[in-house]
Amino acid sequence: MTLSASLRVLNSWKLIEHQNCDSLSTPTQRGFPQVTCYFTKEIFLVYLIFNSSQSQRISWISDIIVxxxxxxxxxMKTIIEKFGHKRVTxxxxxxTRHRSIFNGLKVFAEKEFSSHLLQKPEVVIIHDAVRPFVEEDILSKVVMAAKEHGAAGAxxxxVSTVVASAADGCLDHSLERARYRASEMPQAFLFDVIYEAYQQCTDYDLDYGTECLHLALKYCKTNAKLVEGTADLWKVTYKRDLYAAESIIKDNLSQEVCVITDANETVAQVGFLLPEYLKRQIKVETVSISQSRNDSHLQSIFSGQCYNFVCVNDKKCAIQETQQLVHMLEKSDIPLLHPVVLISVYLDISGNNSFSIxxxxxxSIKKFARETKKKNILVYGLLIQYKDPSLLQxxxxxxxxxxMALIKDRNPELIGQLLVA
Amino acid sequence: MTLSASLRVLNSWKLIEHQNCDSLSTPTQRGFPQVTCYFTKEIFLVYLIFNSSQSQRISWISDIIVxxxxxxxxxMKTIIEKFGHKRVTxxxxxxTRHRSIFNGLKVFAEKEFSSHLLQKPEVVIIHDAVRPFVEEDILSKVVMAAKEHGAAGAxxxxVSTVVASAADGCLDHSLERARYRASEMPQAFLFDVIYEAYQQCTDYDLDYGTECLHLALKYCKTNAKLVEGTADLWKVTYKRDLYAAESIIKDNLSQEVCVITDANETVAQVGFLLPEYLKRQIKVETVSISQSRNDSHLQSIFSGQCYNFVCVNDKKCAIQETQQLVHMLEKSDIPLLHPVVLISVYLDISGNNSFSIxxxxxxSIKKFARETKKKNILVYGLLIQYKDPSLLQxxxxxxxxxxMALIKDRNPELIGQLLVA
Structure with missing residues (x-):
């Protein structure tokens, strides 16, 4: 049992919900039974995208303190309740940053700070909510290093040279860039080390300091191990960082599509060709409609974190077919975690020159799409006219x-539209 | 006469062209007759978005060395020729960075480095191509400071604490964040100061150094003035930065829309209502079709850097009307600089329950849109059915x-589609 927070990309970047993704993957035991991970506040909103890129839960984290x-x-409590988180305090x-972190640590040591005192962990990880794309790999590296050295940080x-200015606002000296590093998060500490450091440090440290590794060095003589992190650890600081985060998440959601077709011969032909073209840009799973009625097969696709579905059929406005898939998606956890794209492809085999609707x-399609959007499923229509076989390709x-454009953009304003290929 | 480079946002971030925007705004004389601006290489591609957010040319920059x-x-030469840049060398x-900058400076001092020796400037600005959103304000600030102090830098x-590591990979010490600053670009120097610094510096400096201000201090005893820059100066370094840059440019292009309507009474009613709704999100200019035939009026809108046009009419597939606007846009410089969005709104006043096309x-609409896209104009269709006046709002x-969704996304894949409101 473990916890992981994730993102729902909502309209216009209203990041307001995350959820428990316990049911989505198998835990991996790594033998860290008593590790605690917690986040400092910084930009509250952005906390919610923590772990959006990390679909696996991390089984060896025992408690999460927010x-x-x-x-x-x-x-925050409403969010935790809504998604049934059990291990978040x-x-x-x-x-200040240090006062917030200290408050978090007290949950394990001082009764008045918690309704029930949590069991003191061997190691704590300290992380910033504003670094949402942290991977398990760096978390386990800093934990291992902290066990050995008492403290560790990414x-x-x-990126830029660091300079010191003199009192007159002019350059005093510049640091040789290669000899210094930016201290990022996560950091990990033996609990006893970091808690003692906070207990001993001065009000000046608590009010003006920014670096936990510094406190461990100054008050516990612990030289933290420095661990090279990846570029993903960057700190979401400016508006441009929110833009970048949005694009990264959309990229992550555009890795796989499931194409569902029926057995009708012509439909099957398109159902064969379409995945061939899509495969050039995205991983494609194909399922026949009869298979899709078999819950267990689709469930295996759902558990593979697929957020995009294409239904190919030859019925105009096949809302019922689509409705069935919507029900199955609702039963899964997929649309809770992220918005799901569902494209209903109508193959017009009538041969009519004039398309009329x-x-x-x-x-009614638009109304259906509006209702479905409330369940975090974005429905779009796409017409393929099958008239001249020579033009089919x-x-x-x-x-x-x-x-691909609909999947990559996930634009909520375009739901219920019927595009023409 | 001055120069400025700008961006065309093309499909999938193919940043391959920039252009001279001389004709787009009025020069402002600031009394810097002999300032030279040049860019170091870094990420070549991203150079091309230099100044995309800065529509005004900077008249006091006399030469640009790339x-x-x-x-x-x-x-690069092909690009410069295509867009008629006259002042770029x-x-x-x-x-290395320093060797590149030194090469750039030699253009003003050493005959063998240039077919024609450029006139030596009083001040040079050094900038990175990977900081494309630089504004005139910071450029003029560093130039003024360099005139007074000999050198200046933004x-x-x-964002993060800076740490020094010991030989064993553990923390040696951390720097107090408030006492240090990140040295960014642009920087400006009296030409004689920076050129002398480069002439005197060692091969070690040229191969391993990163900081021009450091060279000015070390070899010319010039303490550079440090000037607080804005967040826009960030360095496009990682893939996420390209995402951020794309979003910022799209934001900049979504500030204004021009709505063109004809005089038909019903159309005029929609032509009145639509801007009212749009005004909640974007600056709106309205023009009647008769006005739009008057070149000078539209020209004034073009010169106001409007990249979005909505044509409201009651003719189905009004390609001819749209074609006329396309011709006018082509004659302007607008689509050279950035992709222009052109939405043809068809107001269906037939009252038919069934829409048929x-x-x-x-x-033919799609074919027209594909042709127009080659001119960097993205055409979309939008149907508004005018049947029940009570539902009009x-x-x-x-x-x-x-x-708004079409304008903000500027998605080239959706051109030629007919959306239904």
Whole structure:
């Protein structure tokens, strides 16, 4: 049993929910029975994207302490309750980084800070909510190093040269870039080391310090091991970082598509061609409709973290077919975690030159899409006209390009639209 | 006369062209007759987005020296020729940053480095191509400071604490974050100061150094003035930075829309309502079609850097109307600089319950959109059904949301599609 927080990308970057993804993968035992991971507040909102890129739960983290500012405590508790997190403890932050972290640590040592005192861990990981793309690998590296050295922290090369200024605002000296590193997060400590450091440090440290490794060195003579981290550890600081995070998450959600077709011969032909084109850009799973009625097969696709589905059929406005898939997706945890894209491809084999569709029909598709969006499933329509077999390849190629565009953008405003390949 | 480089956002981040935007704004004389700006190579590709956020040319920069790696010289020359840049000199870079910059400076001092020796400037600005969002304000600040102090450079607060590691890979000490700054670009120097520094510095400096301010201090005893820069100066380093840059540019392009309507009474009603809804999210200019035939009025909108146009009419597939606007846009410089979004809104006042459109008609719209895309104009269709006046507000609201989504995404795959509000 373990915990992991994840993101729902909602319209216009309203990051307001995360959830427990316990059911989505198999735990891996690594033999860290008593490790605690907790987050300092920083940008509260961004905490919620923690682990969005990390679908596996980390079984060896026993408790997660979330330190948030007083005004956000209720929101955070609501989120935790909604998604059934069992191992998260919310703690009120202080007015500085160090005071917040200290508050978090007290949960394991001072009764008045928690309704039930949590069991003191051997190692604690300290992480920033604003570094949401942390991977298990670096977490386990800093934990291993902390067990050996008492403290450890992730570092990265400096992007810019660091300079010191004199009192007159002019350059005093510049540091040789190669000899220094940026100290990033996560960091890990033997609990006794970091807790003692916080107990001994001064008010000046608590109010103006920024570096936990420094406290461990100054007050416990512990020279932290520095561990090279990956570029993913970057700190979401400016608006541009939110843009970058959005794009990274959308990229992560666009890795795989499941194409569902029925057994009708013509449909099957398109159902064969379409995946061929899609495979050039994305991993493709194909399922027949009869298979899709078999829950267990689709469940295995769901558990593979597929967030994109294409249903190919020859019925105009096949809402019922789509509805069935929506029900199955709802039963899974997939749309809780991230918005799911569902593209209903209508293969027009009538051979009519004029395509006609009633406004009421269009309105009912849009209404259906609006309802489905509330379940975090984005439904789009796509028409492929099957008239001239010699043009089929070009048409299917165009359909594949539209499907990729819809998957990559996940644009909630375009739901319920019928695109034409 | 001055120069400025800009970006065309192309599909999938193929940043391959920039252009001269001389004709787009009025020069402002600031009394810097002899300032030279040049760029070091770093990521060649990203050079091309230099100044994408900065539509005004900077009149007081007299020459721009672009230092690029040998394999990119021909590409760069082709770009400069294509867009008619007159003041750009391309120089071959060295194997390190300092050697590249030194090569750039030699253009003003050593005959063998240039077919024609450029006039030696009083001040040079050194900038990185990978910091494309630099504003005129910081450029003029570092130039003014360099005139007074001999050297000046932009700085930013440190995002992470900086640490020094000991030989065993453990923490040696950490720097107090508040006392240090990240040295960013642009930097400016009296030409004589920086050129002398480069002439005197050692091979070790040229091969391993990273900081021009350090050279000015070490070899010319010049303590550079440090100038606080804005967050825009960040260095495009990782893939996430390209994502961020793309989003920032798209944001910048989504500030204004021009709505063109005809005089028909019903169309005029929608033509009135639609801007009202759009105004909640974007600056809106409205023009009647008769006005739009008057070149000078539209020209004034073009010169205001509007990259989004909405044509409202009651003719199905009004390709001719759209074609006219396309011609006018082509004559302007707007689509050279950035992709232009052109949304043709068809107001269906027939009252028919069933909307029907021939596949050939749809195909011709798509063909037209594909042709227009080659001119960097993205054409989309949008249908508003005007049947029930009581529903008009809701429909127009939905149309406004779709228009905003198309403008913000600028998705080239969706061109030629007919969306329904």
């Amino acid at each position: 330190v948030v500012s007083p005004e956000n405590i209720e929101t 919310v703690v009120e932050g202080g007015i 570092i990265r090369p400096l 009633g406004m009421e029909e269009l309105a 070009e048409t299917v190629n165009s359909a594949a390009a539209l499907i | 230092v690029v790696s040998p394999e990119n010289i021909e590409t 391309v120089v071959e870079g060295g194997i 700085i930013r607060p440190l 021939g596949m050939e008609e749809l195909a 809701e429909t127009v609201n939905s149309a406004a949301a779709l228009i």
